Amino acid sequence: xxxxxxxxxxxxxxxxxxxxxxxxxxxxxxxxxxxxxxxxxxxxxxxxxxxxxxxxxxxxxxxxxxxxxxxxxxxxxxxxxxxxxxxxxxxxxxxxxxxxxxxxxxx
Amino acid sequence: xxxxxxxxxxxxxxxxxxxxxxxxxxxxxxxxxxxxxxxxxxxxxxxxxxxxxxxxxxxxxxxxxxxxxxxxxxxxxxxxxxxxxxxxxxxxxxxxxxxxxxxxxxx
DNA sequence: CAATATACCTCGCCTGTCAAGGTATATTTT
DNA sequence: AAAATATACCTTGACAGGCGAGGTATATTG
Numbered sequence: 001x002x003x004x005x006x007x008x009x010x011x012x013x014x015x016x017x018x019x020x021x022x023x024x025x026x027x028x029x030x031x032x033x034x035x036x037x038x039x040x041x042x043x044x045x046x047x048x049x050x051x052x053x054x055x056x057x058x059x060x061x062x063x064x065x066x067x068x069x070x071x072x073x074x075x076x077x078x079x080x081x082x083x084x085x086x087x088x089x090x091x092x093x094x095x096x097x098x099x100x101x102x103x104x105x106x107x
Numbered sequence: 108x109x110x111x112x113x114x115x116x117x118x119x120x121x122x123x124x125x126x127x128x129x130x131x132x133x134x135x136x137x138x139x140x141x142x143x144x145x146x147x148x149x150x151x152x153x154x155x156x157x158x159x160x161x162x163x164x165x166x167x168x169x170x171x172x173x174x175x176x177x178x179x180x181x182x183x184x185x186x187x188x189x190x191x192x193x194x195x196x197x198x199x200x201x202x203x204x205x206x207x208x209x210x211x212x213x214x
Numbered sequence: 215c216a217a218t219a220t221a222c223c224t225c226g227c228c229t230g231t232c233a234a235g236g237t238a239t240a241t242t243t244t
Numbered sequence: 245a246a247a248a249t250a251t252a253c254c255t256t257g258a259c260a261g262g263c264g265a266g267g268t269a270t271a272t273t274g
Contacts, residue, residue: 018213041208047225072220072221101149113260
């Protein structure tokens with residue numbers, strides 16, 4: 001990854017929630033999509049991704065269920081909850097604010 | 108502080124370097140300036156600030172010297188080094204890139 | 215049959231933030 | 245005169261998130 005992880009920190013959960021707003025998804029795909037959208041400049045490491053899922057689950061922001069693939073590796077799907085959508089909107093707003101403030105501090 | 112510290116993380120050092128680009132400064136003042144510029148919505152906690160200074164010093168991005176105040180509390184001043192300016196520019200560029208990428212991921 | 219891609223997971227380290235505590239001086243309020 | 249507030253510095257230890265390193269299992273491609 002070419003972007004310092006400390007710059008991503010605080011946005012990981014939000015990014016995952018974002019990728020769940022349109023449709024349910026699963027870890028591997030979410031990561032692939034992020035890489036595709038950022039030209040492989042950004043990537044959520046496995047361990048980061050799965051620890052984020054545990055956190056989101058614990059906080060009731062996502063639900064999870066096993067896919068019924070009859071072929072290939074099993075997939076654990078995630079869906080965003082109402083609370084998840086709420087938190088997502090809050091996080092986005094906070095990000096907008098933080099962005100502005102940081103920009104105003106960098107000459 | 109109203110902005111989640113995880114959103115600041117990764118920018119702390121850059122913000123400190125930014126405030127040293129115009130003129131030497133000291134911890135307490137740097138913090139006051141940040142609060143003034145962000146309407147008190149952002150603040151570097153003491154411990155965070157001073158651990159950042161140690162890091163910047165260790166990495167040769169700032170130099171430090173004691174002020175010669177004849178009245179009031181003593182001040183430890185910091186000045187940015189050439190390497191500091193270099194890293195500052197790099198960090199700013201990286202921030203611009205990270206910003207764009209995160210924005211592109213948030214629907 | 216080996217390598218690669220898909221797909222999941224855990225453990226334990228590292229690093230940055232910060233709550234809580236401390237020191238010392240100067241000014242303002244009671 | 246004493247207490248409170250502002251200025252100004254500092255350290256310790258806990259905590260949380262990122263991730264390197266390791267693991268499992270299935271399907272496809274060379």
